[in-house]
Amino acid sequence: MTTIEAIGLVRRFHRTTAVDGATLNITAGVTGLLGPNGAGKTTTLRILATVLARDSGSLRMLGRDPSNPADRLEIRRRLGYLPQDPGYQRGFTVFEFVDYIAILKEWTVRRARHDEVRRVLDMVGLSDVRDTKIRKLSGGMRRRVGLAQALIGDPELLILDEPTVGFDPQQRLRFRDMISQAGEGRTVLLSTHLTDDVAAICGRIVVITAGRTVFTGTPSEVAATAAGRVWSSADRDPAADVAWRTEDGRFRNLGTAPDGAHLLTPTLDDGYMLLVGTPGADEVAA
Amino acid sequence: MTAVIVETQSAIHDYPRIRSVLALSRVEARRMVVHPAYLVAAVYVVTIMGSDLFQATDNNRKTVIETIEMFALFLFAMISIIPASLVATSARRAGAEETLSAVPATPRMRTAAILLGACAPAAIATLAVLISYVLRQDLPPFTDIPELTGAAVASTPLLYLGAAALACAAARWLPWPGVPIVVLVGLVIWVANTHTSHSAAAVLTAPWLAYPDMDDANHIAGYSGLWHLGYLLGLTLLAATAALWRDDARRMTAIGIPIGLFTALAGWAQLP
Numbered sequence: 001m002t003t004i005e006a007i008g009l010v011r012r013f014h015r016t017t018a019v020d021g022a023t024l025n026i027t028a029g030v031t032g033l034l035g036p037n038g039a040g041k042t043t044t045l046r047i048l049a050t051v052l053a054r055d056s057g058s059l060r061m062l063g064r065d066p067s068n069p070a071d072r073l074e075i076r077r078r079l080g081y082l083p084q085d086p087g088y089q090r091g092f093t094v095f096e097f098v099d100y101i102a103i104l105k106e107w108t109v110r111r112a113r114h115d116e117v118r119r120v121l122d123m124v125g126l127s128d129v130r131d132t133k134i135r136k137l138s139g140g141m142r143r144r145v146g147l148a149q150a151l152i153g154d155p156e157l158l159i160l161d162e163p164t165v166g167f168d169p170q171q172r173l174r175f176r177d178m179i180s181q182a183g184e185g186r187t188v189l190l191s192t193h194l195t196d197d198v199a200a201i202c203g204r205i206v207v208i209t210a211g212r213t214v215f216t217g218t219p220s221e222v223a224a225t226a227a228g229r230v231w232s233s234a235d236r237d238p239a240a241d242v243a244w245r246t247e248d249g250r251f252r253n254l255g256t257a258p259d260g261a262h263l264l265t266p267t268l269d270d271g272y273m274l275l276v277g278t279p280g281a282d283e284v285a286a
Numbered sequence: 287m288t289a290v291i292v293e294t295q296s297a298i299h300d301y302p303r304i305r306s307v308l309a310l311s312r313v314e315a316r317r318m319v320v321h322p323a324y325l326v327a328a329v330y331v332v333t334i335m336g337s338d339l340f341q342a343t344d345n346n347r348k349t350v351i352e353t354i355e356m357f358a359l360f361l362f363a364m365i366s367i368i369p370a371s372l373v374a375t376s377a378r379r380a381g382a383e384e385t386l387s388a389v390p391a392t393p394r395m396r397t398a399a400i401l402l403g404a405c406a407p408a409a410i411a412t413l414a415v416l417i418s419y420v421l422r423q424d425l426p427p428f429t430d431i432p433e434l435t436g437a438a439v440a441s442t443p444l445l446y447l448g449a450a451a452l453a454c455a456a457a458r459w460l461p462w463p464g465v466p467i468v469v470l471v472g473l474v475i476w477v478a479n480t481h482t483s484h485s486a487a488a489v490l491t492a493p494w495l496a497y498p499d500m501d502d503a504n505h506i507a508g509y510s511g512l513w514h515l516g517y518l519l520g521l522t523l524l525a526a527t528a529a530l531w532r533d534d535a536r537r538m539t540a541i542g543i544p545i546g547l548f549t550a551l552a553g554w555a556q557l558p
């Protein structure tokens with residue numbers, strides 16, 4: 001079943017068009033939203049999180065229309081959202097903050113709510129610091145507090161904007177495990193710059209650039225878009241759009257491969273790079 | 287970023303939402319009561335009262351009465367703008383508005399919870415004034431401090447609720463740093479000026495004044511204590527309406543007009 005069905009989403013801020021006709025079809029599982037800075041990922045996620053209204057386009061989430069107040073309320077009851085820059089009230093402890101959000105999510109029975117808060121804090125590994133003031137936590141730990149509040153109530157739809165920013169490698173691995181579990185039977189949509197995170201946990205990928213969806217598919221399908229366009233050479237190939245030296249001392253080149261080039265098996269990074277970083281990327285479609 | 291989704295949920299009546307407001311109001315009440323502004327003032331009161339009690343050996347009860355009334359009806363009531371304002375603006379100051387925009391509870395519900403939460407400091411202050419009222423009962427009237435009337439006792443919660451409502455309204459309409467201080471200072475100057483004006487109308491219509499006839503020099507004869515209470519209630523409800531109006535304009539306009547008329551009527555009827 002389709003969780004999010006967006007067709008031609010448009011959102012403008014004065015003269016800037018942040019989202020310019022994005023089309024998404026998100027189903028259960030973990031979907032990664034990839035795109036360069038300024039591609040419109042955050043604005044798209046804010047629209048999907050019911051924080052921003054769209055200027056035009058059609059949108060249905062969880063079978064409802066977020067522009068209708070009653071539907072929007074029902075969507076919010078089934079939604080968990082981690083913004084790119086979640087703020088935290090000074091003076092709240094970790095437990096108090098998550099408990100506060102739980103109340104705002106209509107967890108009104110104190111005992112059940114506290115059990116739920118303990119559950120999500122345990123999920124993100126913050127049980128030991130539950131009574132610590134948030135202002136005393138590191139950036140990565142604060143990020144996990146934000147994640148904990150998004151997980152309250154085991155929402156059907158989880159929208160995470162750059163969830164792994166500030167995480168150390170151990171925390172990222174733990175996050176992958178947690179999101180993989182969360183993605184079973186429900187929908188997780190996350191944006192990130194980290195393609196290895198996406199490759200590890202996302203069953204599907206949506207690539208956005210300049211506010212438009214340029215590709216939707218699996219990680220291997222993204223990689224496949226670079227087939228025949230990645231090659232190896234002893235020196236930097238002038239024909240390459242992008243090239244870098246690899247472990248074996250040879251150059252990995254991306255672009256239009258010359259005849260007789262030693263072609264390599266493309267990776268997700270290659271496919272993504274060619275989708276968003278080269279002219280004509282908009283013409284590539286799944 | 288501007289033009290976020292504006293909530294117009296007046297048509298949505300849902301029991302869980304009322305329970306959410308009540309649960310949230312308990313959190314906001316705790317945040318206000320333990321706010322450093324109150325705690326610092328409480329330490330000050332205890333120090334002053336302790337010092338006075340240590341020096342006054344012949345009339346300790348009067349010292350306690352005087353201290354309770356001075357602080358519960360004036361100092362604490364005035365500074366209650368600060369905790370209410372800081373609680374009302376905390377999400378915005380922390381940059382947490384976006385997180386709170388994606389939850390079922392609306393800004394209107396959060397404002398209502400703060401207004402309800404302000405009942406906690408109001409109840410504590412009223413209890414203190416009631417204790418003072420009881421302590422006075424078997425004593426002869428004091429000549430140097432104002433009489434504590436039933437109307438003054440009854441107005442105590444309104445002083446706190448009014449200040450909190452004003453703070454919420456300012457937070458919703460003037461969301462800039464320093465506004466609570468400006469509101470507080472403006473209120474103090476307004477009230478202080480009315481006491482030097484020797485005008486009964488100016489004194490009686492000053493906002494949230496428990497003691498219109500504070501001393502002999504400003505004694506106002508013949509005003510209606512009950513209508514004054516009604517006037518303070520009207521002001522409090524008007525401030526609460528202004529706080530909620532931002533997110534529920536249509537309904538608050540419908541409620542605000544009769545409240546405004548009632549406040550004007552009570553303000554006129556209380557005059558000698």
